[in-house]
Amino acid sequence: MSRYVIFFVLLLPITVIAQQTDTVRIGDTTILHNQVMGDKEVFTLVDKIPKPGYDIQEYINSNLVYPAKAKENFIAGKVIVKFIVCANGSIDSPTIVKGIAEDLDSEAIRIVKSMQEWNPGEKDDRKVDVYFSLPIAFTVDDIFTWVEKMPDPGYNVNQFLAQNLRYPEEAKKNGIQGRVAVKFVVTATGHLKGVSVAGTRQQPLLDEEAIRVVSSMPPWQPGTQNGKPVNVYYTLPVIFKL
DSSP states (O other), X not given: OOOOOOOOOOOOSOOOOOOOSSOEEETTEEEOOOEEETTEEXXXXXXXXXXXXXXXXXXXXXXXXXXXHHHHTTOOEEEEXXXXXXXXXXXXXXXXXXXXXXXXXXXXXXXXXXXXXXXXXXXXXXXXXXXXXXXXXXXXXXXXXXXXXXXXXXXXXXXXXXXXXXXXXXXXXXXXXXXXXXXXXXXTTSOEEEEEESSSXXXXXXXXXXHHHHHTOOOOBOXXXXXXXXXXXXXXXXXXXX
């Protein structure tokens, strides 16, 4: 008979790491994937790296519009956008490498599309098209990672998960199991907001079910700082075991 076991522990602070392969990291940007597009090559390794020619972080800070619904629901994180810096300095073909939510992803794409021309990259003393990726962070103020009194479910979370988690049938059939770290904010009112997978998604079937079951939890007892309820980050690992 198959069975599954669900455990949880507190992991603080939350650290979200976007993992890339076959990349060259330059500060907080990454040049990605050599590729031929149509009849032209888009480079990943060049002699001279493309640069914006202006303070890119200041530009993002001044022009980014945080989607109201996402902010209200404490949906935050880092969206990574891949694009081509063309030989003429224009920005082309922005796509999402690592997304968070549709509205945040769309805003990140809008920001990249609105950027002024960059100084193009060069290869063998000629200007060329170069892949580039840019992380765009969406952060919500007034959220703590550690407080004097941490949030408390007020009920047995293991029991709740055991009774409410639905092990995906396709995952069972294919022997898929593992651990999903789910991050969220326990708000000052005790509600769970911004529920998502912490880090890189590994198993979509398990990820979606972990998000669903955590999102269905009743309100918690909020964390407090200086005697007042506050918003607190929390991470809950959910383990699927056959």
